[in-house]
Amino acid sequence: xxxxxxxxxxILCIAVEVWGVAIGSRDVAVVGFIAGLxxxxxxxxxxxxxxxxxxxxx
Numbered sequence: 001x002x003x004x005x006x007x008x009x010x011i012l013c014i015a016v017e018v019w020g021v022a023i024g025s026r027d028v029a030v031v032g033f034i035a036g037l038x039x040x041x042x043x044x045x046x047x048x049x050x051x052x053x054x055x056x057x058x
Contacts, residue, residue: 001043009039 013036020028 001046006039006043010036013039 013032015032016035017029017032020026020030020032
């Protein structure tokens with residue numbers, strides 16, 4: 001995942017979270033937060049996979 005995609009997805013998740021707070025829907029805010037955690041986790045996994053393919057051990 002390149003940096004542009006990563007930051008775009010994180011900003012989108014933050015926007016959903018803020019929108020949920022603005023409309024008073026805690027469920028929407030929680031979904032945005034969880035989605036943001038998922039984006040960060042997937043980016044970290046992809047980064048580690050790239051390192052392992054390069055010959056470095058985790």
